[in-house]
Amino acid sequence: MIGKLKAFGAFWYDFVVGDDWRVAIAVVVALAVTFAVASAGAPAWWVLPVAVAVVLPLSLWRVARPRRER
Amino acid sequence: MSGGALFIAVFLACTVEAVEALTIVLAAGTSRDWRSAITGVVAGVVVLAVIVAALGPAVTAIPLEGLRLVVGGLLLVFGLQWLRKAVLRASGLKALHDEEAIYRRERAAAETATSVRRGMVADWYSFTLSFKGVVLEGLEVAFIALTFGANQQNIPLAAIAALAAVLAVTVAGLAVRAPLARVPENTMKFVVGIMLTSFGIFWGAEGAGAQWPGADAALLVLVPVVALFALGLVAALRRSGNTVTGAVAS
Secondary structure, eight states: OHHHHHHHHHHHHHHHTTTOHHHHHHHHHHHHHHHHHHHTTSOOTTHHHHHHHHHHHHHHHHHHHHHHHO | OHHHHHHHHHHHHHHHHHHHHHHHHHHHHHHTOHHHHHHHHHHHHHHHHHHHHHHHHHHHTSOHHHHHHHHHHHHHHHHHHHHHHHHHHHTTSSOOOOHHHHHHHHHHHHHHSOOOOBTTBSOHHHHHHHHHHHHHHHHHHHHHHHHHHHHTTOHHHHHHHHHHHHHHHHHHHHHHOSOOTTSOHHHHHHHHHHHHHHHHHHHHHHHTTOOOTTGGGHHHHHHHHHHHHHHHHHHHHHHTTOOOSSOOOO
């Protein structure tokens, strides 16, 4: 039973989060920052685009880097 | 823009996933038992319909602002997964998706598996292979259709786009009776990744309280900017000179 629950959890983790959990964490943090900036009355639309512009290359670099080092 | 984008995103995502499911069903049907494979397809479609019927009303019951925050965030995480893989494929760091290779691999595995009868299903292997193929590939489409449809408050249009794609792939599959290897899946996945990421950024920011300059018109800038950024990453990774040899399956 526990094994099946673990498998169920692992499936949904893989389905939503995928190969790089850092991307999911970064999105959650960026949403929180957007909320904080918007709540302070400042323009906050730029936070998520900037987060994507930083996170996506970093995530790709993590894949490309080991190949270069071989 | 939004209605058209909703239709295109769901149609493309659904076409890609339906092509992948078709390959698995074809491998199960041609190498083992068509009746069991088709029973697996029907069972998978029923499970997906139950999931959509249960989650659809639940998702639409959430207030729009909360929905955009949660679903926008999920869509962005999901979209970045698609875009990340698409950029890796386009830059040669990940093997291209190849339906012919997947078909050969699934067929070879199916031919060596032992045949077991369970209840009304003559060949359990064919049934489970088809069932899993349909449910796993269909779940992504259901997620995309529900999130896009709920945010646009137009789930019927998302459902029409999904059904149109399934119908087109089924008709093509019946006509060709072979994996639809000529469908430009890798390009389509790239486009879907761009759209999911762009809409995830847009809705996620709105849900968190941000106001976009130009309101919905911001999407007209956001989508091409994300596309150009992704293409720039592909070019940069290609220049690094690391490639995967041969296009296999994943």
